[in-house]
Amino acid sequence: MSAPATRWVDVGAFADLKFGPGAPVRIDGHWVALFQLDGELLAIDNNCPHASAPLCDGTVLAGKVVCFLHCWEFDLRTGACDIGEQWNVRRYAVRRDGERVLLEWPGPPKTA
Secondary structure (H helix, E strand, C coil): CCCCCEEEEEEEEHHHCCCCCCEEEEECCEEEEEEEECCEEEEEECECCCCCCEHHHCEEECCEEECCCCCCEEECCCCCECCCHHHCCCEECEEEECCEEEEEEECCCCCC
């Protein structure tokens, strides 16, 4: 069985993203949080799997985002959760193309 197709989605101009500390973006009805860490852009699911708090509003410490609701930690490079792997969040490849930010997204575009 082959892996699902992916596509690079333009999520906006870098200058327009509102990092605080993470920048939320929406793709096909799904929220993703972008973070800057050591000059690198990283992307993970925005919702904490515990209580759906937006991870973009957490605190970044030592390469992890700490959910503000119950202090669960998620590694920004891997999506791993400190509580256990069943709580990991998905991570996404992200890159800049000039001033645009592109995120690798699974599957074809949704149609209306």
